[in-house]
Each structure stands twice: as structure tokens, then as C-alpha cells.
Amino acid sequence: MSAIPASAGPSVPARSPLFTIILAWLIPGAGHFLLGRRARGAILCATVIAAFATGLLMRGPMFQLSASGDILSRLIQYGGFVGDLATGVLYFISVWLGYAPPDQAGHTPEYGSKFIVAAGLLNILSIVDAYEIATHQKD
Amino acid sequence: MQINLDHFEVSILFALFASIVLGLVTKRTDRERLRYGVYCFGCFLAALFGIGWFMHLLHG
Numbered sequence: 529m530s531a532i533p534a535s536a537g538p539s540v541p542a543r544s545p546l547f548t549i550i551l552a553w554l555i556p557g558a559g560h561f562l563l564g565r566r567a568r569g570a571i572l573c574a575t576v577i578a579a580f581a582t583g584l585l586m587r588g589p590m591f592q593l594s595a596s597g598d599i600l601s602r603l604i605q606y607g608g609f610v611g612d613l614a615t616g617v618l619y620f621i622s623v624w625l626g627y628a629p630p631d632q633a634g635h636t637p638e639y640g641s642k643f644i645v646a647a648g649l650l651n652i653l654s655i656v657d658a659y660e661i662a663t664h665q666k667d
Numbered sequence: 668m669q670i671n672l673d674h675f676e677v678s679i680l681f682a683l684f685a686s687i688v689l690g691l692v693t694k695r696t697d698r699e700r701l702r703y704g705v706y707c708f709g710c711f712l713a714a715l716f717g718i719g720w721f722m723h724l725l726h727g
Contacts, residue, residue, distance in 0.1 A: 568691055579684045585670045636669070639677045646681060650688045657692035667695060 548662040552655040554616040559658030572654045579647035580618045587629040588640020590622070608641070614648030675715075682711030 552559025690704025
């Protein structure tokens with residue numbers, strides 16, 4: 529058998545999975561840091577921040593919760609908002625600093641908006657990975 | 668300050684970020700992670716060029 533048992537990897541410090549999820553959401557990569565996976569945490573943190581910063585530099589607007597529009601438009605707005613929110617503290621700092629570019633036509637802000645959402649989705653993958661490590665489902 | 672990237676540059680950048688995270692969260696060893704990350708990046712590029720050529724040929 530070439531499969532490596534889960535216990536063969538580095539030991540996982542006993543942490544609350546819920547606390548790990550919240551920390552990993554707020555600060556990208558922090559869940560891995562908490563669990564002793566510092567290199568992976570640093571790379572995940574850098575990647576999510578780089579994707580988010582690219583979106584900001586392209587002046588991509590954030591998605592807003594809006595009750596107007598048809599159901600498809602609202603679904604897109606709500607989904608985008610969840611993606612933005614998944615970037616954790618990056619989203620809150622941007623909003624706090626007054627980041628609100630005008631919703632202008634053109635492909636660059638459109639790409640930027642999607643990059644911000646993509647950063648949130650990548651962070652969700654990171655959160656799930658941290659959760660699986662905290663619950664000993666993977667090493 | 669605003670950066671302006673064309674569709675190809677944005678696609679490459681997205682493929683890079685996604686490949687790094689996918690490689691890191693799916694495999695068990697560093698070697699496997701690196702190989703899977705490179706594999707994902709290659710798949711993104713193949714899809715990018717494949718779909719690009721398909722659309723080019725479709726439109727003549």
C-alpha cells in the first residue's frame with residue numbers, strides 16, 4: 529500500500545473547528561497558520577490578497593445587495609456579494625477605507641469585479657482545507 | 668491608479684491564482700501539490716487556447 533495514513537503527517541494542534549473557520553475566513557491563510565501549516569498559509573494568504581488587489585487595481589466595483597431587478601439579476605448580485613464577503617477582512621477594510629468606484633462601462637472594471645469575487649471563492653477553498661485539517665480529515 | 672489588462676492577460680493571471688490554490692488544497696505532499704498546480708495551469712492554458720481557436724474558426 530502506497531497510501532499515507534493521515535496520522536503520518538505533522539501533528540495538528542487541538543483547535544476548535546469553528547474558531548478555525550472564522551479565523552480562516554477573516555484573515556486568508558490564518559487558519560493554516562493556526563494549525564501549524566505556515567508555508568501553505570503564507571502562500572494561500574499571498575494568493576488571495578494578490579487576486580483581491582488585482583481586482584481593486586482594475587477598479588472593479590463590489591456587488592451590492594439590491595432588492596430591485598428580476599430574480600436572475602438578484603441571484604447574480606447576491607452571489608457576487610457572498611463572494612466579496614468571503615474575502616473577510618480585505619472586504620471590510622476596503623469598504624471602511626471608502627473603496628467604491630463608479631460602476632462604469634468597459635471590460636477592465638468588469639474583470640476587476642470578477643477578480644474580487646474569485647479571491648473570495650479561493651478563500652472559501654482555503655477555509656474548507658483548514659477545516660478538514662482541524663477535524664483530522666486530512667493531514 | 669488603475670491597471671488595464673486585456674482578456675488574455677487576465678485569463679493567465681486568473682489561471683495562475685486558481686492553480687496555486689487548487690494545488691495547495693487538494694494534494695498531500697509538496698511534490699504532488701506542485702505537479703497538480705502545474706497540471707491545472709496547463710489545463711487552463713489548453714482551454715484558453717482551445718476555446719480561442721474554436722471561436723476564431725467558428726467565426727471564420
